[in-house]
Amino acid sequence: MKLVICEKWKSATRIAGILSDGKAKKIRRAGIPLYTFSRGGEEWFVLGLKGHIVSIDFPEELREWESVPLEKLVWTQPIRIVSDEKIDKAIRSFSDCHDLDIIVATDFDREGELIGLEAVELLKRYNKGIRSIKRARFSTLTRDEIKRAFLNLTDIDLNLARSAEARQVIDLVWGATLTRFISLSAERKGKDYLSIGRVQSPTLSLIVEREREIRSFTPKPYWQIVALLRKGTRFSALHHEGNFFEEKVAREIYDRIKDEKIASVESYEEIKRKEPPPHPFDTTSFLHAASNILGISAPRAMDIAEDLYMSGWISYPRTDNTVYPKDIPLLKVLEGLSRLYPREVGIVKSKLRKVPSRGKKTSTDHPPIYPVGTPPLEELDDQHRKVYDLIARRFMATLMKDSVVEIRRCRLIIGGETFLAEGKVDVEKGWKEIYPLRDRERAIPKMKEGEEVDVLGIKLLRKLTTPPKRYTQGSLIIEMEKLGLGTKSTRHEIIRKLYERRYVTGSRLIPTESAFAVVDVIRPYDISKPEMTAHLEKEMDRIAEGGKSKEEVIEESRKLLEKVLRSLREDEESIRKALRSAIREQSRVGRCPVCGKDLVIRFSSSGKRFIGCTGYPECKVTYPLPQKGFLEKTGKTCRCGAPILRIGGKERCVNPDCKR
Structure with a gap:
């Protein structure tokens, strides 16, 4: 008898279907669904867990926050607790199975290795007749890879599990x-x-x-002198000094040349430059792209990627690898995409590069993230479709020739002052035909040294220096990776x-x-x-x-x-x-319209949030709040006297009886 341990029910369903050639039957043990089928003359069972089935915590006597010295927590050994009793009972139901072969088929990473080991250790506790314990390693839930993994079983990596x-x-x-x-x-x-x-x-x-x-940033004013020019098409040029931090200097130059009507071309050059395609997706670059290109939060993007993986549409999404292993049949994968992307696949084939693009990071546990199947798009919601499309297009782009851009640089003389203009145009789009980028062309016309160009106007612009940008989820994940904070998972x-x-x-x-x-x-x-x-x-x-x-x-x-x-x-x-001072300030949302004291966000004994008056119990003014979503103070007060908060991105009066 063989028992296959999977990390989730969805992956168990797919693996059972592949191993049984679609003949697996769904049964229940201890109320938990699992699959059974006959294969190679043996009875097989496939059990899907719900992630970790064993958790760790401090002993009961150390769970009281106020009475336990924190120094004691530092050196206390946590206890292990079975966190899913139903699955524990389902595992226990195999206690009388002699000559049991266990195959761990959880995700191949630290957490997956530990999840599999947890189930194995419970089985060993209940069953003394276990014949063998093996590991199936795979990076995609495709038919070929699952069958190959079960033909080439290995041992559990105990070091990997101990690390988790x-x-x-x-x-x-x-x-x-x-x-x-x-x-x-x-x-x-x-x-x-x-x-x-x-x-x-x-x-x-x-x-x-x-x-x-x-x-703390203090904006500093600066000035730019910009010339609007025309040679067939309109374009602009900037004074060669760039930013002037003394208005007097900039204004003197501007006043001297503001009425000039002709610019002469002092020099003009064209440089062709190749822009290679992006490297294959690892987890960090995928989450960054999902955030910046699609506007999908990092946690949500990972949830979607995991769902696409377990459905057999993409490879394992937790990876540090940016180099395709040689055993991936890239052209076969590309051909498989032609059902959903016939036009794009044709373009890729016409512009194939000899070797796919590659990043600096390589590892042997999992390949980069790439599509392994073509889902029925009508069955996916909008965000799932967008994430799959992003991964598919990134994959196709990595197989394509470089983009070629032409950089045009020009030096112009206006009234004795030097101006610079630069533009960039795509000469050969290459991979840019496939992969979405926020990359606008900045074209300037072709010119010749010594020719004259019309000056349509000259402006003196006052601008302010800007502070650094806030982190997005995508840029924060890149910074975390750079600093060694956390892992891809x-x-x-x-x-x-x-x-x-x-x-x-x-x-x-x-x-x-x-x-x-x-x-x-x-x-x-x-x-x-x-x-x-x-x-x-x-x-x-x-x-x-x-x-x-x-x-x-x-x-x-x-x-x-x-x-x-x-x-x-x-x-x-x-x-x-x-x-305590900071928390008081954060919880304060306004003034009570009845007694004038502070209105603050409070939590009931059941954990529900609401707005209450600090004058309680004398003043009983309260307002309900939604129990989910982010609340932001606006500093505004409604005409009814209640505070206005930003809830879920929209400004709302918190008074449900407000008639205004």
Whole structure:
């Protein structure tokens, strides 16, 4: 008898269908659906889990926040708890099966390896007649790859699983200890607690520090002299000095030449330049493109990609690889896309490059993200279609010849002053015919040295310097990767958590007052800096590589945490005051129209949020709030006297009885 363990029900359905050639029957054990079929003269079962079936937590006696010394949490060994009793019972139902062969077919990464190992360890606890334990490794849920994986079974990678276990323990101990310290200091408990962690904290610090740069930025005026010209078509040229930071100098030049009608061409050159196609998608570049090109948040984009993967339409979306392995039949994959993209595939075939584009990162666990099937688009929602289309077009672009652009540069003399004009036009579009880019041509006409060009007008423009841009989800993920914060599998989840904890709002990440308060508190300590977190990430990589034990890395992390906690304890009183002041300011949304006291966001005993008056119980003014979505203060008051908040991107009066 063979039992196949899959990570999710959807992947179990697909794998069972492939292995049984569509003949698998759906049955139930302990209320959990699974598949059974006969293959090679043996009875097979395929069980789909729901991710991790074993979680870790502190013992019951350490779960009371206020009575447990935080120093005790640092060195307490978490306990392992079966978190899904139904699946545990389904696994237990195989306890009397002798000569049982187990095949782990979870996702091939750290978490997938640990999820499979959790199920195996439960099976070993219940069944003493296990004959073998093997691993099926694959990067796509296609028929060919699944069959090949089951013909070439390997062993479970224990080092990879232990690395994931170390991350679980480290994240729990760090998160619980520091979150309790910050939340208790701020008097924020229950569902409204403040959270910090070893990856979350330096990431939040990046956002807050960028916002500080923006808010402290003082715009400086500067001036530009721009000439509007015509030679067949209109184009503009900028004075060769670029930006003038002294108005007097710019105005003197402008006043001298403002009435000139002719510009003479001093020099003109054309340079052809090749622009290679983008490299294949790894997780980071995919999430960045989904955010910047499609406007889909990083967590949502990853959810969609995982769904497309489990449906057999794309390869595994958690990968650091930007180089196609040689065993991927790229032309066959391209041909498969012709059903959905007949025109585009024809263009690609006419402009194929000898070797596909490649990035700097390569790994052996998974290939880059690429399409492996063609879904029925009518069955996909709009966002799923857009994500699939992005991945398909990126793949096709990586197979195409370079784009060729012509750079045109011109020096012109107007009234004795030098002006510069530059334009760029596509000579050969190459891969740009397929892949979406926000790349506008800036054309200037062809010119000859010594010829004259009409001057239509000259302007003196006053402008202001601009602050750095806020992070988008896409740009933040790239910065996190650069600094070693998190992994390909966790960065989008960190961003999701920042939104859930109401530390940030908006598509361009704007930190809230509580984010400023938390970062101000942790700024002097190592927990706010990426170096310590990046070091721990590298240590966990060493576990996966077999260079260090799980126990060594966990102990080192506890020592680092102990040092951080000791430093926080020394400043506990000032931390408490700063946090409580900031939280009060963030929760305040306006003045009570009845008594004039502050209206604040409160939480009921059941965790539901609402607006209440600080004059309670004497004043009983309250307003309901939606229980989901981000709330932003506008500083505005409705004519009815209630505050106006921005809820889900729209400004709304919070008074449900407002007639105005």
